[in-house]
Amino acid sequence: MTLSEKEILSKKNLPPSEKVLSTEIGEYVKQIFAPIQGKSIETRIDEMVEDFSQDFLIADSANTNVDIECIVKNFGDTKIPAQPTNFESYFQSLNENVVAHSIHTSAPQFIGHMTSALPAFVRPLAKLMTAMNQNAVKIETAKALSFCEREALAMMHRQIYNLSDNFYAQHIQNNQSTLGILVSGGTTANITALWCARNKSLGAKNEFLGIEKEGLSAALNFYGYKGAVVIGSELMHFSFDKAADLMGISTKNLMRVPVDSNNRVNIKALRQAVADCRQQNLHIIAIVGIAGTTDSGSVDPLEEIAEIAQENNIHFHVDAAWGGPVIFSRKYQHKLAGIEKADSVTIDGHKQLYLPMGIGMVFFRNPHLASSIEKQASYTMRKGSFDLGKRALEGSRPGMALFLHAGLKLIGLNGYEFLIDEGIRKTQYMAAQVAAMPEFELLADPDTNLLLYRYIPEQFREIVANKKLSETDNQLINNFNETLQKMQRQIGRTFISRTTKTTISLGKEIPVIAMRAVIANPLTTEADIDAVLNDQIQIASEISIAY
Amino acid sequence: MTLSEKEILSKKNLPPSEKVLSTEIGEYVKQIFAPIQGKSIETRIDEMVEDFSQDFLIADSANTNVDIECIVKNFGDTKIPAQPTNFESYFQSLNENVVAHSIHTSAPQFIGHMTSALPAFVRPLAKLMTAMNQNAVKIETAKALSFCEREALAMMHRQIYNLSDNFYAQHIQNNQSTLGILVSGGTTANITALWCARNKSLGAKNEFLGIEKEGLSAALNFYGYKGAVVIGSELMHFSFDKAADLMGISTKNLMRVPVDSNNRVNIKALRQAVADCRQQNLHIIAIVGIAGTTDSGSVDPLEEIAEIAQENNIHFHVDAAWGGPVIFSRKYQHKLAGIEKADSVTIDGHKQLYLPMGIGMVFFRNPHLASSIEKQASYTMRKGSFDLGKRALEGSRPGMALFLHAGLKLIGLNGYEFLIDEGIRKTQYMAAQVAAMPEFELLADPDTNLLLYRYIPEQFREIVANKKLSETDNQLINNFNETLQKMQRQIGRTFISRTTKTTISLGKEIPVIAMRAVIANPLTTEADIDAVLNDQIQIASEISIAY
CATH class of the missing domain: 3.90.1150.170 (Aspartate Aminotransferase, domain 1)
Structure with a gap:
């Protein structure tokens, strides 16, 4: 027996067991997956969601004043229901329990965190992305999207590095080149950048197969270092602690240099830290400059840091997760001068590119740097393919490139x-x-x-x-x-x-x-x-x- | 001068410069961000996207037969336009260049990868999530969502481990406990699990501050090991190569044990590998069992692996990214017997939970294991808070928990x-x-x-x-x-x-x-x-x- 559309759409809040008998579960499930039959469900939810969203978006306050203790009480159920819940009552309760007590990140007087109102086009685009359900990890599940992603990343790369037409023509759609990697956020971007820097600087040489194949201890041993460090200002984001821990170099070896009264790294102290590490025979994986500290939005003197990095032949990474888009401003881009000398740059799409959560990026001046982290697998990720997952920390991932591409085109430089x-x-x-x-x-x-x-x-x-x-x-x-x-x-x-x-x-x-x-x-x-x-x-x- | 709604909505495809003069850019931008004014743009895009999605979803074929070379030609533009592109022409070209040449992952005869049709409710929910734009990293940007996420993860945890009511009452909304972490995908989940296992097993002891603070070399030295390894079948997903590389233990020390003719790890060989590592004084960070290999869907004999791990006091991780949801089947859950003995389990939401791309999960039997990777930051991530980013590889991330929660409720066990x-x-x-x-x-x-x-x-x-x-x-x-x-x-x-x-x-x-x-x-x-x-x-x- 098939559930009639009318039954499914019924607004009466009957207990699920009366609506979907176990003998019908197969029909019910097939129905919600079918593009035609599921459409009526989708349309009804669309209407509900439209109302919830609109109420949410026009709210003036930053937040409800309900105590966390009261909210917590609604989320203590650890049993998955046997039968499907009626979707209308579910969405109603979602609105009452979650949407109503979510933070109005778009409210004009919510000015405390790096989330904000978003442009109107991202909401329908989110729906389209979900309908397409591409998996950007490989070309076989993301045909045109892979090239669209490469184009969007190349546009951002050009904005940062401004290299020649020739350079971009050669690399934009070349599967041996990686101008940038789209990741889920700035943390993964920073980790990826340091991972590339570490693997490149402790790579294969003579009989040594490189840190990837032989490990950190063997690499330090082969190259004759006592340890490996990353150096930056004391205001480095806590993602660098995660990176230092994860990569095995220790959080102790994340060298935090003091800042001046304007929260910019003290260049003299930075220079000294580099000299000290060299003297102590510590390998410097990267020097980090910050373009927009999480704490205070300050921008390190990138030109001067670039100089120190260049003199010492050290990878220069700029964490511009927050401040990167300042390069769009003719008036203020001078603050980021030197960013074009960075070996790698992190920028978040979900911060000052005004795109939805879940979009981070890392860019490389050298389009072959990311080869140092390349992996293969027999079921996909083949050498010479356009599979984007070959050179990335993440595997399967959504088509977030659609937002980046649309943002750059629909908002534009101006x-x-x-x-x-x-x-x-x-x-x-x-x-x-x-x-x-x-x-x-x-x-x-x-x-x-x-x-x-x-x-x-x-x-x-x-x-x-x-x-x-x-x-x-x-x-x-x-x-x-x-x-x-x-x-x-x-x-x-x-x-x-x-x-x-x-x-x-x-x-x-x-x-x-x-x-x-x-x-x-x-x-x-x-x-x-x-x-x-x-x-x-x-x-x-x-x-x-x-x- | 403000652009009138009519002008913005005009279907005439004038060059952007004629539509949006530079003096009007501010008005235009404010308009697309405003919940009321932006609404008309959103409604028009909604209509377009609705058509594109419907055409896409009802397509029979797996793919277009257009050559990649032809598609690539459409994605060679590296210059961000100065002025905003007209959004109607943009969406039209998005449909022609991207949507039309995307893979029909939901087509019934596309049966080659782990992406599939999705239930109807995820599409409107994607829009709602984007409208809410919560950032799950911290409670101040994800009030109710944080508890909703914890509830959804607890439901999955119970499905895997089936511990007591008491256990769940104690941990579900306890900010000292981590039953699971929502991540962007299985790769991050596997890396996180091994990171926790590594940090726990090489933690602080006597005067040694632990691997996090002192690094891998010092840890191996303190504990008297020659190296660190991870052991599993030769069919381990390539995310384990990434993890072994990233954590500094080397891909060489990712020990790949042969499988039998049914693609299940050879238990005798596994036992031997463990013994060999012990004899060679190599620290075994974890033994990995696979529940659903990427290659062939085979499930390792988890009970037997659990026994070996228990005997040797080694962390037992199950990569059930693909096969985890088999526990929902009364007929086939026996195949996963032993998963409840795992110290950590990876399950992907975007695979057999039929949720959109970008949902991975890692679960922990011990709710305090993830403390081994905890980090703090002064601007947020405070001790004792409900900030979910404290114990996670990722930082800012979207409210994907909404999909997980809805999936469990709207599809249900049956x-x-x-x-x-x-x-x-x-x-x-x-x-x-x-x-x-x-x-x-x-x-x-x-x-x-x-x-x-x-x-x-x-x-x-x-x-x-x-x-x-x-x-x-x-x-x-x-x-x-x-x-x-x-x-x-x-x-x-x-x-x-x-x-x-x-x-x-x-x-x-x-x-x-x-x-x-x-x-x-x-x-x-x-x-x-x-x-x-x-x-x-x-x-x-x-x-x-x-x-």
């Missing part, structure tokens, strides 16, 4: 330039507001579009102004800001994140809890920024000074 | 059981057909729903039947099958993949090129299977015997 310029302009506005308001202290001049500041309770304002803050006072202010940020998040009208900065005061390292604003949402206006600051002032007035 | 049982039933049908047809040789009895066979040109049929095939004959048959598979793929009506098997003949290792069928699509009927085989016979008749 569109991205506008987005970058606006973000920086509004951040400067916020910095000026913060500096002018007695309630706040600006903690650093913003380099791009992240802003660090803190609230100063009234009784400390004069002491702060006179720079006479004691450690105890600072601790009280820290506690106050932590409470303020948590209350703001809980109330949910607006949102700012927080981080901990270390500053030197009277020769001592002092931790400062900072409010961290990320201004990237094109929907955020100056009025929204004022509203967020006023919200903080209002909440602060309700915090007892016992803190 | 639905998944039907899908598994049907796949195996149809594979047995195909095996019987192949065995009965003179044109084909069955290369192994199918263990689950993958089938290896080959075409035998007429003049070799008697020799094959009499098992008197020479190496030269075998090579000719190999060449023939390779040509046949490539022609079939090129013609595009139907699709079967190919792999290379090594068989022992007269004491010699002989490579056999095999046709590889993957029968997982619920839309594939017995008639479709017949059609695929008949298509091969027809194409074979056109191949000159010069091969």
